[in-house]
Amino acid sequence: MSIKAARQQFEPYSLAGDVSIVYLPQPSINSCFKSISKDECDFSVIPFENSSNGQVVLTYDLFRDWFIQEDRLKIKLREMEQSTSSEASSTKTRDFQVIAEQFVTIHHNFITYSNDISKITTIYSHPQVWSQCNKFLHKHELDNNIKIQKIDTSSTSKAVEIVASLKTEEQRQTTAAMASLTASEIHGVPVKVSQIEDFKGNTTRFLVLSKKQLPVLDSSIALNKVSDKRLTLLTFIIKNNDNFGSLCDILQVFKQYNLNLQSITTRPSVVSPWRYVFFVEVWEGSGMASALNEIEDLVLDLTVLGSFPRSDKFFQMIEQSI
Numbered sequence: 001m002s003i004k005a006a007r008q009q010f011e012p013y014s015l016a017g018d019v020s021i022v023y024l025p026q027p028s029i030n031s032c033f034k035s036i037s038k039d040e041c042d043f044s045v046i047p048f049e050n051s052s053n054g055q056v057v058l059t060y061d062l063f064r065d066w067f068i069q070e071d072r073l074k075i076k077l078r079e080m081e082q083s084t085s086s087e088a089s090s091t092k093t094r095d096f097q098v099i100a101e102q103f104v105t106i107h108h109n110f111i112t113y114s115n116d117i118s119k120i121t122t123i124y125s126h127p128q129v130w131s132q133c134n135k136f137l138h139k140h141e142l143d144n145n146i147k148i149q150k151i152d153t154s155s156t157s158k159a160v161e162i163v164a165s166l167k168t169e170e171q172r173q174t175t176a177a178m179a180s181l182t183a184s185e186i187h188g189v190p191v192k193v194s195q196i197e198d199f200k201g202n203t204t205r206f207l208v209l210s211k212k213q214l215p216v217l218d219s220s221i222a223l224n225k226v227s228d229k230r231l232t233l234l235t236f237i238i239k240n241n242d243n244f245g246s247l248c249d250i251l252q253v254f255k256q257y258n259l260n261l262q263s264i265t266t267r268p269s270v271v272s273p274w275r276y277v278f279f280v281e282v283w284e285g286s287g288m289a290s291a292l293n294e295i296e297d298l299v300l301d302l303t304v305l306g307s308f309p310r311s312d313k314f315f316q317m318i319e320q321s322i
Helices: 001-018 029-037 057-067 070-081 127-144 158-164 171-176 181-187 246-256 288-298 312-321
Strands: 044-048 097-105 110-111 122-125 149-152 175-179 192-193 203-210 227-239 261-268 276-283 298-310
Touching: 001 044, 001 097, 001 203, 029 057, 029 203, 029 288, 044 057, 044 097, 044 127, 057 227, 057 261, 057 276, 057 298, 097 110, 097 227, 097 312, 110 181, 122 127, 122 158, 149 181, 158 175, 158 181, 158 298, 171 175, 203 298, 203 312, 227 246, 227 288, 227 312, 246 288, 288 298
Parallel strands: 097 298, 122 149, 122 175
Antiparallel strands: 044 203, 097 203, 110 175, 110 192, 227 276, 227 298, 261 276
8 A cells, every 4th residue: 555655645746747756665664764764765655554453553663763762862861860960852853754644545355366265264464454354354254164364464565476476276276365456456466355344434644754855746736635734743752751740741731832632642662661652743833843842841852753734635534524
């Protein structure tokens, strides 16, 4: 699905005739981070959350690992324990940031060479997909009185690639992949059952990483328009983690400056046991800079991962759900 998100984001530039877009598929989300950091590409597209499954945990952990300086934080923690002064933190950004978002409607398909899908006992797919297709998988096992062997792959496209590489006819008749129509077309393996996901509104949100901003595009050409509203994605680690109301104090700052939170998520910080990295998405407003200045006194680390316009598709999905 990452390739579909990339096409949504960048094909308008091809239509404008100004640039030639080259897509470079990567074997993992971590490879996407490495590629943008090493200047092997100009933009990198990564999955961030799904409307059915929630957060893509690996992406959050990679943001933590790439953006938070573990050694420096450990020094700060020791200084706090020893009650020595530490240099005040400053709001930081890395050389690459989040610059855009894309929403992709996800349709999973049962892809196989098998002439009789009741014989399928081995299925390849990305770990995120299993829980998105629970009903189909349960029915397949129940109807055929079998137990499926589920094998994780680095991507749904990789799952179809594996099926395409099967050598024996027996393997081809008993093996399938769950993936997108695009993956089926790329690897030449037919779709036997389409749209097997549990929820038909299943959507994945992708973020675009880059060291530079997107070029300005004529609004008459843009296929995926953005709104005039913006989000800021930031992370922090609470300084006085054991103090009652320490998180509440931070959230109160956002309220004081009339800044609404879209989401808040935590992941283990790996700096010390039971200390967490908070990921917060904030609707931007005039008080954003002042709020960040005040929050710096309450946290060990404050990093802006990016600021970007909210996709119009976000508002369209909200309207359709009402």
